[in-house]
Amino acid sequence: MLTTLQATDPGSRLAIGAVAAGVTQMPPKADVLGSLKPLAAIVRFDRDEEIVAQGGKAAYCYLVVSGCVRTVRLSEDGRRQVGEFVFPGELFGWEALDAHDFGAEAVTPVTLHRFARLDFDGLADRDHGFARRLRELTGIQVRAGRDRMFRLGRMSACERVASFLLEMTERMNLVDRPSIELPMCRTDMADYLGLTIETVCRELTQLRRDGTIAVERTKVTILDRRALAAAGCRRVIH
Amino acid sequence: MLTTLQATDPGSRLAIGAVAAGVTQMPPKADVLGSLKPLAAIVRFDRDEEIVAQGGKAAYCYLVVSGCVRTVRLSEDGRRQVGEFVFPGELFGWEALDAHDFGAEAVTPVTLHRFARLDFDGLADRDHGFARRLRELTGIQVRAGRDRMFRLGRMSACERVASFLLEMTERMNLVDRPSIELPMCRTDMADYLGLTIETVCRELTQLRRDGTIAVERTKVTILDRRALAAAGCRRVIH
DNA sequence: CGGACAGTTGAGGCCTATCAATGGTGGTGG
DNA sequence: CCACCACCATTGATAGGCCTCAACTGTCCG
Structure with a gap:
């Protein structure tokens, strides 16, 4: 509607087209966590093991070191939706509010860095750069979510x-x-x-x-x- | 987030159930922008008018004062996906990276507060409370996106x-x-x-x-x- | 009045889910 | 080592939900 898709130079149009065609953006494998690493605990999980429970208290968030993690929601009647796959260098669980709305499970054996959400927020308060990269990460995550929305809906x-x-x-x-x-x-x-x-x-x-x-x-x-x-x-x- | 909302009482489990059933969370109509308001320009759009172009440079973000806004993605072959509806008290466009991956159009005649993204980021750097509320908003947005994902997929x-x-x-x-x-x-x-x-x-x-x-x-x-x-x-x- | 447009309803067909059976692989224990 | 089993992947047949195409209604507005 209202297709005054005016302008925005030809290039950007194509870029969006590509996204709409399903080529999702890739999160940068940034070491977003630099100064947080000393506070990290290293944890491991076997294949199909539960990392966080759906509805569980959001005390921790995680950085994938190796392996692959899936986030899942299970409805009462057994229908299942995988929210995302998380790969090495990527974070999950940091955006939760009070509780995790999706659970997380190990797709393969995984090694994770685990951070207390409190430390996480504390660092964000002290370190503007960290907070900024976190916001950037947000944008990436939201965008990826929208790509998937188009995929699922259309x-x-x-x-x-x-x-x-x-x-x-x-x-x-x-x-x-x-x-x-x-x-x-x-x-x-x-x-x-x-x-x-x-x-x-x-x-x-x-x-x-x-x-x-x-x-x-x-x-x-x-x-x-x-x-x-x-x-x-x-x-x-x- | 992390707002000592750690009361994961039995209720929160139920809440997730409700979410899975499609009752999405409502963003708090917080005046997230308190100290930013002086920098806001007031802009108005008529019904179906384009507010930001899909693929357009992400220079501004917006707070809805009155009316309703939709974010849309249009693929080359004409398929259309509405990303979200934005209601008074809610923000949109702030999570964009370099360009808006979704366009925004007025569903009804709308009044908006428009902010420069630069000011936005600047305030986030100076004001921890603002940055924190922004992260909280992120969580809400991501969660809402996931609810929609379940809806579209399952x-x-x-x-x-x-x-x-x-x-x-x-x-x-x-x-x-x-x-x-x-x-x-x-x-x-x-x-x-x-x-x-x-x-x-x-x-x-x-x-x-x-x-x-x-x-x-x-x-x-x-x-x-x-x-x-x-x-x-x-x-x-x- | 007539034309444009949003909404509603119907008929039919396609895409995907469902149900069912088979093949292949890995793990376990005899 | 091999039989056996569990599990995943694949393929087929069928059914059904949603889309497509089409016609019609009601409303708004010039």
Whole structure:
């Protein structure tokens, strides 16, 4: 509406287009926490272990050192939504209010730095740079959330899966490499994308048959990145 | 956040349940901006007027004084996603990075306070309280985004519409009153909920036939709040 | 009055969920 | 070492929810 999309130079238009197409922004692997590190406890969790409980008191937040974490919400009737996957160098749990609205679980064995939220806020009060980077991080997180909103609200299954694969290559810093090892199982992918496992499988198969990717269990090789980026338009004819 | 709200009493667990059911949290109508107000410019926009362009440079952010604003993303093929509706007392545009990933348009005639992002950041540097409230606001925004994510990814059309109506009564501070005047048209609702206008209509009709609500154009009266809260389970049998 | 527009309702089709069965892999214990 | 089991992934058949296309109504406004 009101498409006076005036201007904003041609470039930015394209950039947004890319985002809308599912290429989500990647958080900078900044050491946001520099001066906080001495206060960190190192904690480890096994695969599928619960790190924070949904509804649990938000006493700590975490920085992923190695491995992969998922945040999850489970509704009473068993429906499950994965909020996000968290990769090394990224934070989670710091934006909670009093309680964690999403739980967190280890997708793979993980090593984490754990910070007391009190220390966290204290540092933000003392250190403007830290507070500023925190606000920047906020922007990144909110933006990522909006990308996912578009994906869930307006993308077909095929597009969701294709954009997911592209997102993962970015998130895992493997843009230049064709092959990625997905840490999460199909169920996690499905609950992240708002689909069923079966549909995720079928779309992967479809992309494989098209010669766009190769799949063997958790390893996905992107054979044709351009086609993957364009994927999904096949079925959505407007 | 971290505001010694550490009273994770039994209630908070329930609260999460309610959130998962689609009752989103309402941002506090705090005057977050106290000391910034002198720097604000007052701006007005007519219905459907563009306030910030999608992809536009993020020079300003806004506080809604009166009226309602929607944030929108438009993809190249015309698909549209409404990111959020912004009501009086709430901010938008402050979390942008370099450019606005969503545009903003006036749903109704609106009056806004406009702030330069630079002033905004400057104040955050000087005023810990402001910075802290900003972080708190972040948490609220991220949480609301997650609620919508669950809605878009895991809720049926009926549930989405029902939870939307409940969200609006909360957002507009009309929880106690049965009748609300929705400021937005069906198209906006549909693009917010990831549905089509027709489906939104049909679900409203269904709720009306059930005796749960009464509808006349933009005015919706909630006849049976309990039934509305439970709505949608009808079609999702697990 | 007529035209534009938002909202509503109906018919039909597609996309995705559901139900079900099979194949493959890893772990465990005989 | 291999049988067995549990679990994940894949594929097929079918059903159903939501979208698409279309027609109609009511309202506003020139």
